[in-house]
Amino acid sequence: MNKIIKLSYEGKDFGYMGMKKNGNMHVFYGGADKSDAVEFKQVEYPKRSNAYYYEVVKQSKHYLDIKATNSVLFADKPNISLAMSSIVAWEEVDGELHAIISGKDTTxxxxxxxxxxxxxxxxxxxxxxxGNTCKVKILDAEKVS
Structure with missing residues (x-):
């Protein structure tokens, strides 16, 4: 089942993770309504049992990633294959979503x-x-009318 990500910050509700176009890329943001929450498909990450790549359902072959130059979360597409790309996987650790690279938690x-x-x-x-870490809840996406 597809997933959506509910966010909180400093104990307060910060809505859902959404996605919007910003220049030539799509970036992720907090504070989205449930109806605007971006849906993800969790794709198994072979180097760590509880980590996944997060594929954007409405943008096939695009994944939740971190921009190396400014740390912005954006939708990235691998050039050749996901396994050979630098796209990060993600693992929930104590209610936080941590980036995983080469099987290791980057913190x-x-x-x-x-x-x-x-x-x-x-x-x-x-x-x-x-700092400024958000807490996350990974929820099953539901049909929103």
Whole structure:
């Protein structure tokens, strides 16, 4: 079943993870209504049993990833194959969604902007250091009329 991601920040509701076009890429943001929540298909990650790639259902072959230059979460498409790409997998750790690279926890997790408290754009920030980590609940997507 497809999944949606419910967010909270500092104990307060931060809506659902949504996706919007920003220039030439699609970025993920918090505060979306349930009807605007992006749906993901969890794709098995072979190097870690509880980690998954998160494929965007409405954008085939695009996955939740971290932009290397600015840590923004965006929809990325592998050039050749998912297994040979640099796209991160994700694992839920103590209610946080952590980025996994080469089978190891990077301690980068879904977070709010450290520089702009009003921004809803989501980042992959270091859990210890950058801070602003969001708590997540991975829920089964339901048909929203």
């Amino acid at each position: 980068k997790s879904v977070s709010r902007s450290a520089a702009d408290p009003d921004s809803t754009t989501l980042y992959g920030n270091l859990t210890f250091g950058d």
